[in-house]
Amino acid sequence: MLSNSVVYAAPAMPDAARRAELIRMVRNDCGSCHGIRLTGGLGLSLTPEALREKPDSALVATILYGRPGTPMPPWQGFMSEPEAEWIVENLKLGFPNVKSH
């Protein structure tokens, strides 16, 4: 029973609690270079306008593996590929804000 639920529990979409963590991570930790408003800093702007022309797969790869030769580090130790895809999708839509506590 338990093993069944594990087998079927690999969601393409992070659940609500994980989404909240990812939002916090993007706003705060990505934000330390890209700005809490994601309008850029040492890192590039991550607004929908800035990302519109960039293919999703390239952005997902940048998040997971970093960009050698630049300060952008790899985040694959902290999120899965579906989670990186979810981040890219939402960056292009206009990224959600951290819910106030």
Place this chain on the structure above:
Amino acid sequence: MLNRINFLALMILALPGCSNVPLRGTGDLGVVIERATGSIDVVETSGRSVLGKVTGLGDLSHASVNYSRDGRYAYVFGRDGGLTKVDLLEMRVVKRVMQSGNSIGGAISQDGKLVAVANYTPGGIKVFDSATLDQVADIPSLDDTGKSSKVVGLVDAPGNRFVWCLFEAGEIWVGDFKSPATPVLQKFKHIGKEPYDAMITADGRYYLAGLFGEDGLALIDLWNPEAGAKQVLNHYGKGEQKLPVFKMPHMEGWAATGSELLVPAVGRHEVLVIDENNWQEVAHIPVHGQPVFVVARPDNRQVWVNFAFPDNDTVQVIDVQSRKIVQTIHPGKAVLHMEFTPRGESIWVSARDDNKVTIYDSETFAVQGELHVDSPSGIFFTHRANRTGL
């Protein structure tokens, strides 16, 4: 009797020219940045309390603060290019200017009359009258090819100078602002790849820029600028695979302990010890993660170190003499900054995701107090007002 006291109190409040601000000095004041809400808390270190809040400072996701020399006014530099002058006594915004699209920090001149801001977008520095925030100079950061760079590592230096780095161009510029409207620039080129931040020693003599794009540091001796910039520690870590850096180290807190500098390594979980006489690395101290701030206690006997994501729940204390870690503490989630009280008996530590600032006894590490602050980041006390480079 009671009536008489009330009457006297009313008389004092009613004195012409007086606001309701009680008479007090500013030497024990400071601010804590609330990064998510664009506000600052005004704090005092004698009673360890929050005195009040000032709002409307824009995007403070990256922010830094300089002080007027009387310690009354805080100049707050926000991520969105906003420069805000805040009166700590009246706890209000005196003036606010949007001076660029995206800025990283600032500096106040030796004479206290000029405030300079370092900008990412567009690059360059802008210089303002510290009283009025009227702009007095605008210096773009164009290299020889006409390309603009982000400006980082802006500090003041003796002689009413400012010093700053051009990130993409790999240059250090020194501006002499004795005549503020017609500054005299001196440019040091090819100083190294991607200077990401810099510091100046407390005596104002040495300017050191950390390099991201290569190993080592760029050094300028401001007593002998004709000698040019030289690279030091460039043997450091050669051939080793760097670890990823999830948050850039900050140089401002670089600990200068008299004859040695303790600095964060980049891409290595180490604090480097540099001999200030020959600029050689004399030791490296393994630490818990990628160091962000390496801050010396005012007596220079110990330094406190915090770390980048994902190790940002931890702070370590290094004993300078033995170069050993003597304490590891966990002040909360996402520790962003640490600030010593003026003479160093206490240290204030911000934990962003726990919405608190914890105050430690810097000798026993006992908790002396805890303040609720919304998403706190930088902590800046007014004794910075009288220190070169802060």
